[in-house]
Amino acid sequence: MKIPKPTVRRLGLYYRCLARYKEEGVNFVSSQDIADRLNIKPSQVRKDLSYFGEFGKRGLGYNVSKLISEIARIIGVNKEWNVAIIGAGNLGSALANYPGLAKHKFNVVAMFDNDRQKVGKKIAGIPVFHISELNQKVKELNIEMAVIAVPESAAQYVAELVEESGIKGIVNFSPIKLRTNIPVEDVDITLSFETLAYMILKNSPVNIQQEEQV
Amino acid sequence: MKIPKPTVRRLGLYYRCLARYKEEGVNFVSSQDIADRLNIKPSQVRKDLSYFGEFGKRGLGYNVSKLISEIARIIGVNKEWNVAIIGAGNLGSALANYPGLAKHKFNVVAMFDNDRQKVGKKIAGIPVFHISELNQKVKELNIEMAVIAVPESAAQYVAELVEESGIKGIVNFSPIKLRTNIPVEDVDITLSFETLAYMILKNSPVNIQQEEQV
DNA sequence: TAGATTGTTAATCGATTAACAATC
DNA sequence: TAGATTGTTAATCGATTAACAATC
Structure with a gap:
């Protein structure tokens, strides 16, 4: 069904x-x-x-x-999920620091980046690996989900690497539509702000957008 | 229409x-x-x-x-929006550090918390005020949007304070349905992970959930 | 038994898509 | 003019809701 x-x-x-x-x-x-x-x-x-x-x-x-x-x-909340965060920038680091995930048994076990400066460090206690190590670590750490938190320009390429690595699904924070064969959940923070902006404007008494008025 | x-x-x-x-x-x-x-x-x-x-x-x-x-x-992207983040915990701080907002002209101009330890400090360069100063700062700084990043237990109460302060809309990161008269956009990160978990389980060949099989 | 509440069907509502006349 | 692509109508699809027989 x-x-x-x-x-x-x-x-x-x-x-x-x-x-x-x-x-x-x-x-x-x-x-x-x-x-x-x-x-x-x-x-x-x-x-x-x-x-x-x-x-x-x-x-x-x-x-x-x-x-x-x-x-x-x-x-699937009765099982633990091992998660990798791809992209150790602002957003990736923020998610690594967010205790809400571990609380719901989404365990961030690894981060990946292509910046050699970041590789080898730890963020919120989570090791950062080079993206070239993805395949190996996915098997080693039994990673099933990836978070994509890389810039727009790299997102599609990263999604392909993720899919090839055997990871089963993606939570995508980048603002583009990924083309993959594995499930993707989009979280588009900026889009939420923009939608709110529209709703506020629509509500406001002084409104240039005549068409939408009831 | x-x-x-x-x-x-x-x-x-x-x-x-x-x-x-x-x-x-x-x-x-x-x-x-x-x-x-x-x-x-x-x-x-x-x-x-x-x-x-x-x-x-x-x-x-x-x-x-x-x-x-x-x-x-x-x-409403052709205008700048002044935004307050309520809750200077992990998630609030992460959003304050996230450059994607300012890039889209959503300027975080103030943060609010009820923890006196945090009040007076700055996070990502943004001053943290006590929640009791909300009304005053909303007027002073011309704040039009609030981000709710407080624990579930405080979210509804905070939403009411926000509404009374004259703020026009809320981006809600707490996991409850807020009851307000101003527009709310929900961003439910954990729910996205859970939805992905379901989609992965549904896809997987070994599947206990007989009912959903086509 | 009487009252409450489920599970399910059918009706309604809303959003997407196909089709095509209008027109650049 | 011929080809392309819009704007809009009507058809389709999918999700929500009301209604009610089944049953605890």
């Missing part, structure tokens, strides 16, 4: 939402409960879950602990 | 794509040219642009420079 992309993303939201309920000592929740916290419709929650099985009890709702472990299995 | 959200986001992509064409010395491009680089359909490009006006010439395509400035006007 074809799973909608937004459903997969929401699964992650459900997971966190349920984790919070668990912390609060709640044992059973309804689709309505979850939907309220996430500002969506309860039928959306039920529909999303129904792609993967029947996890609830009619009249009762969902067992929080059980649903957490089901979702964890589905989105 | 109602503009689809994905259209607004693609406008930013068009802008960058056109900037590249301009650098390459290209004066006219067709919707096909743009679509090819972004891996989308040419009719999508034309449809998106048509929400805002008629920018092309039949038989010829679009004048690159002209279209760049039209899109810049629409998405």
Whole structure:
């Protein structure tokens, strides 16, 4: 069955939402409960879950602990992932320093750069290797995901190296569309700022963009 | 007229794509040219642009420079934006150090935290103020956007402070859905890793999740 | 049993794409 | 004029939501 992309993303939201309920000592929740916290419709929650099985009890709702472990299995949160960051510049270093990743079992085990100055150093305790060592280290350290945090001009080339190395997926922070045969998730920070800028302008009373006014 | 959200986001992509064409010395491009680089359909490009006006010439395509400035006007890239980062922890500091923002005229002019240890210091040259000074500094420095980079537990409260301060929009890096009356753009890094994890698992030959197999 | 809530179908909504007349 | 490409309409596709029978 074809799973909608937004459903997969929401699964992650459900997971966190349920984790919070668990912390609060709640044992059973309804689709309505979850939907309220996430500002969506309860039928959306039920529909999303129904792609993967029947996890609830009619009249009762969902067992929080059980649903957490089901979702964890589905989105692969019950396993640890070894991650390489390609590009030891500002953004790459920032991600290496970001504890949110390790917290969710995405372990950054290596960084790669083509700058010999950086190779051999450590950033946030993570060793920086030369990009030519990629293939070897991927096998040695069992790396499954790559973060691409290199300049736009190098991104496509790096993506090809990553794919050849046997890495299985990419989180792409560069602002271009990568052409690969492995899954890519784009995180485009600047684009988010630009989208916000548009929304602010659209909201503002003095508005030159006549066309969009309702 | 109602503009689809994905259209607004693609406008930013068009802008960058056109900037590249301009650098390459290209004066006219067709919707096909743009679509090819972004891996989308040419009719999508034309449809998106048509929400805002008629920018092309039949038989010829679009004048690159002209279209760049039209899109810049629409998405507010032709103006500078003053930005505050709330939360001077790992993520906040990383964003302060990230030159990609200033490059796109999003100027981080202040950071805020509730930790008195951090207040008065500078991070990447940007002064850190106590959160209680928010209202005053927003006026003083003409801040229009806030980045929320505080822990989940504080995010909703901070969002309310931000809204009251007169800031017009939020880029939210915390993993919760904020309830505000101003526009919010969510950047959920962990969710992107989780979505990638799902896609890798789905692709892999040994797959316990029978339901999703085609 | 009565009340609650699921899982699922069908209806609706929104976004993408194909097709083509208009026109440079 | 002939060829190319736009702007726009209509068709298609995909995702969300409402509704409700099933059932705890």
